[in-house]
Amino acid sequence: MELTVNDSFTPQTSSPELSIEQEFIINKTLLTHKSDDRLVDCNILFQAMENVMLYASNINNAVDVQILDNIKNFSSETLEHSFYKISRAILWECYNTTDIHTRTLALLEMLGNYRWDAKVVIMLTAFTINYGEFRLFLDVYANNSLAASLAILKNLWWRNFETLRPQLKSMEIVIKEMVELAKCVVRFEVLPINLLLHADHDCTLVSAVKSQIYLATYWIFRSSLTSASQITDLIAMKQENSNITANAAWGLSSLALRLSTLCSCLRIQVDEFQEHIEQKLYKRLLNLLKDNKQIENQEFLNLFFSLDDDLPLKDSFSQENVGIHRLKEKVVMLLVSKPDLLPIDQTLLLIQQTYEHPHHKYIKQDYEIVWVPISSSETWTLDEHKSFDYLSNSLPWLSIRKPWLLNSAVVRMIREEWNFDEKPLMVVLDQHGSVSNYNALDMVLIWGAKAFPFSDSNEKKLWEEEHWNLDLMLYGVDDHFLKQTEEGDKNICICGSSNIEWIKEFESRIEKLRNVGLKLQVIYVGSRNMNEDMLKTLAIVNKNKSFTPLQIQFFWIRLEKIKDSIIRVGQVHTFTNYEIILNQVLELLDTDDDHSNWAVFGCLSSKDLVKLKGNDIMMFLDRVPVWAKKVASFGFVGAIASIFDEAGETASCDHTNMVPYDEGMVEKIVDCDKCKRAMTQFIVYQCDGSQ
Numbered sequence: 098m099e100l101t102v103n104d105s106f107t108p109q110t111s112s113p114e115l116s117i118e119q120e121f122i123i124n125k126t127l128l129t130h131k132s133d134d135r136l137v138d139c140n141i142l143f144q145a146m147e148n149v150m151l152y153a154s155n156i157n158n159a160v161d162v163q164i165l166d167n168i169k170n171f172s173s174e175t176l177e178h179s180f181y182k183i184s185r186a187i188l189w190e191c192y193n194t195t196d197i198h199t200r201t202l203a204l205l206e207m208l209g210n211y212r213w214d215a216k217v218v219i220m221l222t223a224f225t226i227n228y229g230e231f232r233l234f235l236d237v238y239a240n241n242s243l244a245a246s247l248a249i250l251k252n253l254w255w256r257n258f259e260t261l262r263p264q265l266k267s268m269e270i271v272i273k274e275m276v277e278l279a280k281c282v283v284r285f286e287v288l289p290i291n292l293l294l295h296a297d298h299d300c301t302l303v304s305a306v307k308s309q310i311y312l313a314t315y316w317i318f319r320s321s322l323t324s325a326s327q328i329t330d331l332i333a334m335k336q337e338n339s340n341i342t343a344n345a346a347w348g349l350s351s352l353a354l355r356l357s358t359l360c361s362c363l364r365i366q367v368d369e370f371q372e373h374i375e376q377k378l379y380k381r382l383l384n385l386l387k388d389n390k391q392i393e394n395q396e397f398l399n400l401f402f403s404l405d406d407d408l409p410l411k412d413s414f415s416q417e418n419v420g421i422h423r424l425k426e427k428v429v430m431l432l433v434s435k436p437d438l439l440p441i442d443q444t445l446l447l448i449q450q451t452y453e454h455p456h457h458k459y460i461k462q463d464y465e466i467v468w469v470p471i472s473s474s475e476t477w478t479l480d481e482h483k484s485f486d487y488l489s490n491s492l493p494w495l496s497i498r499k500p501w502l503l504n505s506a507v508v509r510m511i512r513e514e515w516n517f518d519e520k521p522l523m524v525v526l527d528q529h530g531s532v533s534n535y536n537a538l539d540m541v542l543i544w545g546a547k548a549f550p551f552s553d554s555n556e557k558k559l560w561e562e563e564h565w566n567l568d569l570m571l572y573g574v575d576d577h578f579l580k581q582t583e584e585g586d587k588n589i590c591i592c593g594s595s596n597i598e599w600i601k602e603f604e605s606r607i608e609k610l611r612n613v614g615l616k617l618q619v620i621y622v623g624s625r626n627m628n629e630d631m632l633k634t635l636a637i638v639n640k641n642k643s644f645t646p647l648q649i650q651f652f653w654i655r656l657e658k659i660k661d662s663i664i665r666v667g668q669v670h671t672f673t674n675y676e677i678i679l680n681q682v683l684e685l686l687d688t689d690d691d692h693s694n695w696a697v698f699g700c701l702s703s704k705d706l707v708k709l710k711g712n713d714i715m716m717f718l719d720r721v722p723v724w725a726k727k728v729a730s731f732g733f734v735g736a737i738a739s740i741f742d743e744a745g746e747t748a749s750c751d752h753t754n755m756v757p758y759d760e761g762m763v764e765k766i767v768d769c770d771k772c773k774r775a776m777t778q779f780i781v782y783q784c785d786g787s788q
Contacts, residue, residue, distance in 0.1 A: 115308060123311045125198075129205040130213075137215040139283050140501050144479060146222045149229050150272055183207060183223035190322055191329040201319040213310055214286035217279040217317045224321040228272070231328050235261075261331065264342045267349035268324050274356035275320050278313050281363045285310055287502055288367075288374055306370060309363045316359060320352055375506035382510050386532060394530030398424055401507055402497060410467065411498045413490050418498060426528050428464040428550045430537065433511055434521035436470040436481040436500075438488050442650040443521075443542070449651075450545030450573050452493045457546040464549060466494035466523075471508055473519065477501040525551045539662035543655065545573055557666055564674055564704045565681045567591070567697070569659070571620075574651045575644060587618045588733045589701060593685070594694040595624040597634050603694075604638045606718050615721070620644050624689050625653045656682055684708075698737055705734040713741065 115123070186207055190200040208216045237244045290303055327345050378400065385397040398421045402409040408418035438444055451457060451466065470485055472478075482501070489496040497503065511517045515524055515535060523541060525534040533552035534540070540548050540556045548555060563569055567589055590607075594600050600621055607619055621638050623631050632646045639645075644652070660682050667675050688695045688710055695710040696717075709717055717724075720740045727736035 119308075119312060122315050123308055125202055126205060126311045126315045129202055129209050131209045132212055133210050137211065137218065139214045139218045139286075140477070140499075142218050142222060143279070143283060144476075146218065146225050147276055149225045150221075150276060179208075179219055180223050180226065183219060184226045187223060187227060187322060187325045188329065191326045197319060197322065201315065201322055204318050204322065205315070212286055213314055214283040217282050217314055220318055220321055221275060221279055224325060227325055227328065231332075232265075261342060264327065264331075264346040264349070267346040267353065268327065270353040271320055271324055271349050271356065274353050274360060275317050278356055278360040278363065279317055281360060281367050282310055282313050282317075284371065285363075285367045288371055289378065289504065290370075290374070303370075306363075306366045309359070309366065313359055313363055316356060320356060323352060324349070371505075375504065375509070378504060378506040379510055382507065383514065385530065386514070388531075391529045391531060393425060394427075394429060394526055394528060395421060395425055397526070397530040398429065406498075406502075409498055410495045411489065412495055413492055416490070419495060423495075424465055424467070427462075428528060428533075429526040430464060430466045430541075430551060431469050431524045431526065432466055432494070432521065432538075433469045433471060433515070433517050433524060435519060436472060436477070436485045436488075438468070438470070438492075439521050442647065443654055444492070445647065446542055446573070446651050446654055447538075448493060450541055454546035454573075455576065456549070460546055460549045464551070468492070468494055468496035469503070469511070470497070470500045471503075471511060471517065472501065475505075523551075527552070536665075539658040539665070542658045543573070543662060553666075556662065560663065560666055560675070560678075561673060563678065565678045566704050566706060567699050567701050569678075570655070570697075571652070571701075572655075574655060575648050587700070588616060588698065590617055590619045590696055590698050591622060592619055592694075592696045593622050593624060593689060595627075595631070595689075595692045596694060597631060599694050600634060600638060603696075603714070603718075610718075610721060615725075622649050622652050624692070625686075656686060660686065681708075699734055703734075705732065707734045707738050709737075716740070 183204070186204060190203060193200050204220065205216070208219060211219065234244060234247065285306065327349070330345070382397070382400055385391065385400070391397070402421060408420050410419040410421070410423070411417065412419050439447065452461075468489065470481075472481055477500075485496075485500065515522065521538060522536040523534075523538040524532060525537045527533045527550065533550065533554075534556070535553075537548070537551040537553075537556070540551060540559075544559055548559060570591065592600070592603060594603075600623075604619070604621070607615075607617065611617070619638075621635050622644070623635050627635075627649075632649075635644075635649060636646060660679070663675065663679050663682070667679065685695070685697075685708075693710050694714060695708065696714050697706055697708045699706040717737060717740070724736040724740045727739055730736075731739055
């Protein structure tokens with residue numbers, strides 16, 4: 098059943114009627130507005146401005162060095178000229194003899210081309226530059242020679258901070274109210290109002306709120322100018338006058354009350370609009386996801402990404418802004434994570450398995466990966482901004498240009514419907530915009546581009562075709578190595594241990610065997626948690642650069658992802674080799690957890706493996722003359738396994754043999770073709786859909 102929501106919105110609180118003065122102010126303010134919708138990153142700019150205001154208003158408090166460092170690294174998107182121009186204009190208007198209303202409109206005119214949220218943020222930032230400089234002089238000139246010299250030039254050297262405290266305190270209150278009012282303006286401007294406009298009643302309500310936005314903008318400009326004028330008056334005063342400062346403080350308190358009243362009303366209206374729009378957006382997204390009749394993915398993706406932004410994505414390779422149309426008729430893989438993405442080794446493996454995968458060139462026009470970073474809190478920190486900027490400019494896939502502007506309804510859907518809990522996931526949308534896999538990340542890290550179109554049904558199909566062998570263990574770790582090994586049909590040993598001395602001894606003995614003709618490629622993978630000494634040792638023993646330290650990390654990630662994928666798929670589907678593959682990978686991971694030494698022997702694509710651990714490995718080395726004679730008869734794996742039969746030991750053999758069912762088979766004993774031991778019997782049911 099489709100989720101529904103009332104098209105018409107009735108707010109709980111009514112908008113106050115506008116006075117004649119307010120209507121006059123609104124009309125004059127609108128005459129200054131000639132927006133060309135130029136984009137400004139208001140959120141990050143607002144954070145930087147608000148932090149400076151905080152320090153300026155609490156000038157005697159200890160400074161948070163980390164926040165200062167973030168502000169130092171903040172980029173204002175080439176707005177420096179606008180800041181400078183407006184901050185100079187504020188000072189100019191402070192000395193203008195015309196009335197405050199006319200001077201306020203003049204400042205509004207200068208920012209006429211910007212959106213309403215950009216106007217207030219740029220204005221407050223420009224005022225912050227002047228205000229912060231003034232407060233800095235007051236605080237440090239008594240203890241700093243340079244500041245003292247500048248204070249003399251600025252006529253501030255004689256000021257008694259205590260006599261100015263009431264006026265400065267009132268100014269701090271005005272600034273606080275301006276910032277809170279600006280927050281309401283910024284919040285409203287990013288709301289997708291077009292989702293609400295379905296009736297004349299809705300349009301009227303939106304118009305009423307916009308009137309309050311225009312008033313808020315006007316009074317933020319006027320309050321900034323009033324505060325700046327008082328600062329210039331303080332500097333120009335020949336001597337302290339308590340009556341003047343008291344009157345100034347009273348005027349600022351009256352202004353703060355006006356701002357507070359306007360802010361309270363606007364905040365309630367914006368809260369109600371935001372709640373209603375987010376509910377509506379959330380339900381529309383869910384309805385689209387459940388709609389199997391979608392012809393294309395554009396409607397869902399437009400709601401998900403852009404709303405009112407025609408170019409919501411960016412291409413890190415070309416640094417171009419990208420529209421939703423680029424995703425049309427493609428499989429879209431939404432990589433959802435925190436702003437720091439994946440651990441570096443998993444990130445590199447993901448790149449290798451997608452854009453660097455040999456199969457990628459055949460399907461690169463058919464799919465796109467889009468990074469969707471989600472902050473752990475409601476507000477993005479400047480550290481998260483920096484992390485996102487670095488990664489989104491370094492990685493080969495698309496990303497949201499401004500993920501901090503992602504609508505909270507979208508974030509809610511990601512958390513509640515897609516079960517995002519801070520752990521990275523990759524949600525796959527097919528060409529029609531329907532979810533075909535709620536988390537394909539394990540699948541992609543295992544099979545890479547070969548897993549296209551990355552649906553959960555294809556994941557099941559891939560597992561149906563898999564067997565537990567060296568190819569499954571090593572695929573995607575080093576394709577060049579696998580190709581060379583496959584062409585030479587080499588015998589391979591994967592050796593794991595957390596004991597450096599044991600690894601050195603094993604390699605020494607293997608080297609002696611190579612010198613007498615043993616053809617065996619050994620790959621040392623250490624353990625999952627390796628220190629620096631272990632990595633150096635592995636770099637030495639892995640001859641001919643067979644495996645680098647990074648590729649060893651890839652190997653362990655691969656085993657973990659095989660385990661996670663097979664458990665998840667096995668909960669829904671059953672497939673032939675489920676128990677065998679799961680048991681083998683769990684045994685390897687458990688052996689590593691126990692810090693035991695282990696080795697797996699076999700050929701690349703063969704299903705025949707023999708796994709040894711502990712003392713069995715040294716027995717294998719000690720009895721080379723015995724098993725080497727049997728290689729011609731039993732093969733490499735069978736020959737190794739045979740020596741443990743003779744010694745009364747049991748080596749692990751993974752050979753399987755599937756035969757059609759026949760009556761009387763329950764009592765029949767079947768010997769393994771490789772190790773010659775009796776095989777354990779399993780019954781497998783397979784649906785023959787063709788009959």
